[in-house]
Amino acid sequence: MARAKTSSQSARRRGGAGGLRARPARKPGGRAKTSHLFVSFWDLCLENLPFGLFSHRELTAKEAKRLIDKARGANSLRGVSQDDLLAPYRKHEKGNHAKLCRVLTKDYEIALSLEDFVLDDRDEKGKAGYFINPLQFARIEFGKRLLVVNCHYSLPKRPRKARLEFDVAADSVTFHLFESLGSTAPARRRHGTP
Numbered sequence: 407m408a409r410a411k412t413s414s415q416s417a418r419r420r421g422g423a424g425g426l427r428a429r430p431a432r433k434p435g436g437r438a439k440t441s442h443l444f445v446s447f448w449d450l451c452l453e454n455l456p457f458g459l460f461s462h463r464e465l466t467a468k469e470a471k472r473l474i475d476k477a478r479g480a481n482s483l484r485g486v487s488q489d490d491l492l493a494p495y496r497k498h499e500k501g502n503h504a505k506l507c508r509v510l511t512k513d514y515e516i517a518l519s520l521e522d523f524v525l526d527d528r529d530e531k532g533k534a535g536y537f538i539n540p541l542q543f544a545r546i547e548f549g550k551r552l553l554v555v556n557c558h559y560s561l562p563k564r565p566r567k568a569r570l571e572f573d574v575a576a577d578s579v580t581f582h583l584f585e586s587l588g589s590t591a592p593a594r595r596r597h598g599t600p
Contacts, residue, residue, distance in 0.1 A: 442484055443477035444544035444552045445518065447506055449488040450584070453542040454552055459587035467514045470553060470581035474516055485523030486552075488541040492524070505574045506557055513576040547586050554582040 444454075465473070477483035489499040503520065510516040525537045546552050557579045559572035 441549040465581040486544040552584040
């Protein structure tokens with residue numbers, strides 16, 4: 407069964423980011439910008455798309471793994487989500503997210519977890535506050551790309567008695583990369599004013 411949305415792992419085992427910084431990408435004009443890879447499961451929104459030209463292409467699992475691993479090594483991997491996966495009323499969405507993480511880890515050797523989608527924002531006193539990186543803030547522009555991971559669902563091999571649930575069909579996972587190709591249209595002011 408396909409998920410209605412067309413817009414876009416087990417816990418990862420790593421020793422920490424080690425304070426690595428992303429290598430700045432060079433714009434043709436010489437200004438450096440930090441390169442980021444945003445990863446979203448299933449969803450894409452209008453706020454993600456740049457004015458002007460952009461590309462959308464499907465990647466192989468091997469290409470997606472290479473991009474994710476490279477971004478993680480450069481400390482520039484940012485998971486984003488349309489749903490607040492930490493909210494108590496989003497247990498179903500968090501469960502679907504965890505199922506896709508498990509399939510990516512087990513079947514594709516792509517280690518993503520909820521931690522990749524969480525922002526640890528400490529206040530002045532050092533008290534931690536955890537937030538899901540919102541999908542709407544992942545703007546595709548020079549040096550910032552969005553990888554949308556999509557999948558389909560199937561009935562479980564063994565039916566569960568409690569309620570009807572679906573599993574991620576491991577062979578249905580696809581990887582879609584969105585990149586800016588440069589702006590050819592001037593940005594208009596919001597609210598329809600020219």
